[in-house]
Amino acid sequence: MARAVSQRRKILFTVAAWSVGVLIFFPILWTILTSFKTEAQAIADPPIFLGFDWTLENYSAVLERSNYGRFLWNSIIIAGGSTLLGILVAVPAAWSMAFVPSKRTKDILLWMLSTKMLPAVGVLYPIYLLCIHLGVLDSKIALVFILMLINLPIIVWMLYTYFKEIPSEILEAARMDGATLKEELLYVLTPMAIPGIASTILLNVILAWNEAFWTLNLTAAKAAPLTAFIASYSSPEGLFYAKLSAASTMAIAPILILGWFSQKQLVSGLTFGAVK
Amino acid sequence: MGQIKLSKVSKRFGDVEVIPPLDLTIADGEFTVFVGPSGCGKSTLLRLIAGLEDITSGSIQIDGTDTTDVPPAKRGLAMVFQSYALYPHMSVRKNIAFPMRMAGVPAQEQDRRIAAAAEALNLTDYLDRRPGQLSGGQRQRVAIGRAIVREPQAFLFDEPLSNLDAALRVGMRMEISELHKKLQTTMIYVTHDQVEAMTMADKIVVLRAGVIEQVGSPLDLYHTPCNEFVAGFIGSPKMNLIKGAEAQKHGVATIGIRPEHVEVSSTAGLWHGTVGVAEHLGSDTFLHIHGVAGCDPMTVRVDGELPVKHGDEIYLTPQNDKLHKFDGQGLRVD
Amino acid sequence: MATHHSRSAARLMMAPAVVLLLGWMLVPLTMTLYFSFKKYLPLRGGDLGWVGFDNYVRFVSSSAFWPSVLTTLTIVGGVLVITVVFGVLLAILLNQPMWGQGFVRILVIAPFFVMPTVSALVWKNMFMDPNYGLLAHLWEFFGAQPVEWLSQASLQSIVMIVSWQWLPFATLILLTAIQSLDSEQLEAAEMDGAPALMRFAFITLPHLGRAIAVVLLIQTIFLLSIFAEIFVTTGGAFGTKTLTYLIFQRVLESQNVGLGSAGGVYAIILANIVAIFLMRIVGKNLDK
Numbered sequence: 001m002a003r004a005v006s007q008r009r010k011i012l013f014t015v016a017a018w019s020v021g022v023l024i025f026f027p028i029l030w031t032i033l034t035s036f037k038t039e040a041q042a043i044a045d046p047p048i049f050l051g052f053d054w055t056l057e058n059y060s061a062v063l064e065r066s067n068y069g070r071f072l073w074n075s076i077i078i079a080g081g082s083t084l085l086g087i088l089v090a091v092p093a094a095w096s097m098a099f100v101p102s103k104r105t106k107d108i109l110l111w112m113l114s115t116k117m118l119p120a121v122g123v124l125y126p127i128y129l130l131c132i133h134l135g136v137l138d139s140k141i142a143l144v145f146i147l148m149l150i151n152l153p154i155i156v157w158m159l160y161t162y163f164k165e166i167p168s169e170i171l172e173a174a175r176m177d178g179a180t181l182k183e184e185l186l187y188v189l190t191p192m193a194i195p196g197i198a199s200t201i202l203l204n205v206i207l208a209w210n211e212a213f214w215t216l217n218l219t220a221a222k223a224a225p226l227t228a229f230i231a232s233y234s235s236p237e238g239l240f241y242a243k244l245s246a247a248s249t250m251a252i253a254p255i256l257i258l259g260w261f262s263q264k265q266l267v268s269g270l271t272f273g274a275v276k
Numbered sequence: 277m278g279q280i281k282l283s284k285v286s287k288r289f290g291d292v293e294v295i296p297p298l299d300l301t302i303a304d305g306e307f308t309v310f311v312g313p314s315g316c317g318k319s320t321l322l323r324l325i326a327g328l329e330d331i332t333s334g335s336i337q338i339d340g341t342d343t344t345d346v347p348p349a350k351r352g353l354a355m356v357f358q359s360y361a362l363y364p365h366m367s368v369r370k371n372i373a374f375p376m377r378m379a380g381v382p383a384q385e386q387d388r389r390i391a392a393a394a395e396a397l398n399l400t401d402y403l404d405r406r407p408g409q410l411s412g413g414q415r416q417r418v419a420i421g422r423a424i425v426r427e428p429q430a431f432l433f434d435e436p437l438s439n440l441d442a443a444l445r446v447g448m449r450m451e452i453s454e455l456h457k458k459l460q461t462t463m464i465y466v467t468h469d470q471v472e473a474m475t476m477a478d479k480i481v482v483l484r485a486g487v488i489e490q491v492g493s494p495l496d497l498y499h500t501p502c503n504e505f506v507a508g509f510i511g512s513p514k515m516n517l518i519k520g521a522e523a524q525k526h527g528v529a530t531i532g533i534r535p536e537h538v539e540v541s542s543t544a545g546l547w548h549g550t551v552g553v554a555e556h557l558g559s560d561t562f563l564h565i566h567g568v569a570g571c572d573p574m575t576v577r578v579d580g581e582l583p584v585k586h587g588d589e590i591y592l593t594p595q596n597d598k599l600h601k602f603d604g605q606g607l608r609v610d
Numbered sequence: 611m612a613t614h615h616s617r618s619a620a621r622l623m624m625a626p627a628v629v630l631l632l633g634w635m636l637v638p639l640t641m642t643l644y645f646s647f648k649k650y651l652p653l654r655g656g657d658l659g660w661v662g663f664d665n666y667v668r669f670v671s672s673s674a675f676w677p678s679v680l681t682t683l684t685i686v687g688g689v690l691v692i693t694v695v696f697g698v699l700l701a702i703l704l705n706q707p708m709w710g711q712g713f714v715r716i717l718v719i720a721p722f723f724v725m726p727t728v729s730a731l732v733w734k735n736m737f738m739d740p741n742y743g744l745l746a747h748l749w750e751f752f753g754a755q756p757v758e759w760l761s762q763a764s765l766q767s768i769v770m771i772v773s774w775q776w777l778p779f780a781t782l783i784l785l786t787a788i789q790s791l792d793s794e795q796l797e798a799a800e801m802d803g804a805p806a807l808m809r810f811a812f813i814t815l816p817h818l819g820r821a822i823a824v825v826l827l828i829q830t831i832f833l834l835s836i837f838a839e840i841f842v843t844t845g846g847a848f849g850t851k852t853l854t855y856l857i858f859q860r861v862l863e864s865q866n867v868g869l870g871s872a873g874g875v876y877a878i879i880l881a882n883i884v885a886i887f888l889m890r891i892v893g894k895n896l897d898k
């Protein structure tokens with residue numbers, strides 16, 4: 001693009017893009033703002049945008065009402081654990097598909113994805129029973145495992161598309177250089193695929209963090225993550241917008257911050273092979 | 277130390293037999309070049325020797341031991357790939373050290389060999405750079421360095437120079453030849469560039485569709501190609517192959533004459549034609565001549581400058597002792 | 611790169627993933643099939659014996675069945691159309707020269723990080739509430755009667771909420787795809803005299819084909835099973851009962867596991883129909 005972009009065009013696009021961006025972001029912004037209002041200001045008519053008395057009372061109220069730290073910890077363990085476990089299982093599988101492809105490789109990949117279409121609700125009761133039998137109902141380990149299985153196809157697919165970009169000659173060179181399979185994966189493939197693996201981890205942490213079917217239905221007091229924390233505000237006794245906002249902000253803040261800080265890595269790998 | 281012997285080696289990919297059973301022996305210390313047109317199976321053959329592909333049948337012996345089922349790393353061979361296949365996340369030093377690290381060579385010995393290789397390949401100043409920060413020629417040298425430090429029984433090269441520009445190619449060609457003179461290690465070198473083949477090889481193996489057409493020294497192939505394919509493939513510009521009446525005079529189906537073995541005259545000669553394109557290189561002149569029966573165009577190479585141009589009439593006479601004769605099957609007749 | 615060593619290694623390395631997913635598919639599926647042929651009421655007597663295809667017949671003949679299928683498809687289809695169309699537009703906009711592109715991208719990507727329960731709660735209460743919601747204030751400001759979003763336009767509202775969540779995902783993938791388009795192609799077309807709209811239709815859009823296929827596939831997978839958004843907003847009332855939600859109600863609210871399981875089998879069949887349909891498109895696109 002060696003063309004000089006006319007300043008006016010650039011201003012136009014900037015204004016348009018910023019407007020759209022703010023519009024899309026507005027619900028989140030509004031939630032965060034509301035979380036600092038008093039309950040009365042939160043439902044004031046006409047609505048108050050910035051000219052309110054900033055207060056932290058909602059946050060202390062929420063912290064008093066529920067044990068935020070435990071929910072947060074559960075979310076971290078479940079999202080992080082399921083993602084790491086998934087990566088461990090998926091890296092070898094994706095290696096096989098990318099570097100030793102066979103006629104069935106594509107079928108296997110599509111089959112894996114199709115397991116994701118299995119409606120969770122259709123198998124909720126069996127899984128529920130299994131969890132009871134295994135004594136893992138309302139435990140983090142059960143959710144780590146289930147969310148790993150749910151996201152595994154996505155992880156395999158992302159890694160596969162990433163690995164396919166790596167020239168197989170480099171892995172062959174490693175093999176000629178005397179690397180065992182383990183060393184080939186550890187010292188050559190994984191370091192080369194770091195950006196892709198990072199992006200895969202990020203996406204799956206986000207997906208697992210936000211997963212709201214299994215986490216709601218298989219946990220009670222002990223293993224409940226933030227999805228359950230916020231769900232407990234879904235039938236507010238009366239309307240407590242400010243407290244709801246504070247709780248919402250607390251539920252999304254960790255992942256929002258993580259996502260923002262790592263958005264470059266996330267976006268760079270988020271192609272699913274759609275970009276050549 | 278590095279004798280490689282292929283017996284009845286064949287390879288199929290699914291239903292396609294890329295290499296029908298072939299026998300080949302490469303002597304210790306020999307510089308062997310595989311040449312042939314694109315897709316003829318040169319890389320495949322090299323990868324079979326390397327162990328990167330399974331052979332479908334037959335056996336491969338390295339130094340008398342059957343390595344058919346030995347994994348690539350254990351064959352004692354080093355390979356230099358067309359794309360260099362350097363590890364992008366490691367420095368030059370780490371790249372070169374990698375095979376030694378895998379083999380558990382002590383750190384001191386690693387350093388010694390890295391220093392020696394870097395010295396030999398002019399890489400000393402670049403040891404701490406990443407491959408991405410090197411030029412093509414430097415990358416190529418790193419790839420060779422990585423191969424050298426393993427002190428392999430044989431080196432395998434798959435078109436190592438094809439990604440370099442012409443000038444660099446000539447330089448690297450010499451460096452590899454010198455390396456061979458110094459190390460005296462068996463080298464197998466794949467190329468489809470016949471200048472590389474002629475200049476570097478002790479022995480050339482000409483392949484066509486997975487079949488070995490001829491094995492011999494560069495000059496053997498130049499002087500006594502065993503069939504029309506080899507005759508046409510070795511030598512540049514290509515040998516002129518003449519069919520029809522002219523060949524009949526010699527009692528064969530085809531006669532061949534290399535462009536450099538044809539005398540040119542503006543007054544008299546055996547054949548007569550018109551100059552189509554004249555390429556004046558200064559050192560030589562290449563003429564493409566139309567109108568010679570049985571071979572159109574005929575290529576002629578004349579030393580030095582010859583003042584002819586498009587449309588000039590010209591007379592040609594082949595040097596009789598340099599004529600090659602081929603029968604109806606294209607095989608050499610002596 | 612395929613020796614029998616590497617091929618057997620490959621099989622070994624595939625095994626954990628394949629075995630796990632096979633188990634994940636088969637074990638619950640078999641159990642669901644098993645329950646679907648039983649009268650099974652955990653709170654009212656438990657296993658009451660085999661009933662053949664009763665559950666299947668009852669589930670389809672329930673007046674809620676077909677509407678729920680239709681609702682499911684409407685939501686999935688609606689969200690897909692909205693996210694792809696706006697995703698393409700937004701991606702093109704974001705690809706233009708501007709100041710603060712990185713910042714705009716941060717704003718646009720944000721909804722993707724918000725968990726569905728939160729976004730549903732926020733939209734329901736703070737935006738769509740007919741008395742206190744911001745949209746009600748906005749309508750009043752223009753002198754209009756506030757809309758009772760989640761009862762009068764329930765389906766549209768849910769499609770809107772879900773689209774808001776998934777628009778960033780579509781936009782990001784499409785943006786990356788657009789950025790990978792060789793600008794020389796567009797310039798060549800411009801030299802050939804193609805106006806902007808033609809360039810979009812004949813160069814940009816075909817280039818995006820693969821990315822759009824990927825967006826369709828991944829979103830469908832997630833959209834077929836949306837749950838929290840409905841659970842939190844309408845609880846399945848006002849015509850927003852998807853198949854997923856209907857089954858959920860049978861199993862958890864009426865505690866009829868047999869009936870719910872039969873529903874689950876239907877849901878699996880529906881998902882598979884959609885899946886086959888999608889795999890066709892995407893499989894073809896993945897080959898390119």
Ligand SMILES: Nc1ncnc2c1ncn2[C@@H]1O[C@H](COP(=O)(O)OP(=O)(O)OP(=O)(O)O)[C@@H](O)[C@H]1O
Binds near residue numbers: 312317318
């Ligand atoms: N993995 C494979 N599967 C199927 N066919 C293959 C495979 N690898 C190579 N072939 C086929 O085997 C034949 C020989 O390929 P090979 O790469 O050895 O040719 P080559 O002589 O090295 O050619 P080039 O000079 O172009 O590198 C080709 O027809 C090729 O299509």
Ligand SMILES: [Mg+2]
Binds near residue numbers: 319
């Ligand atoms: Mg080759």
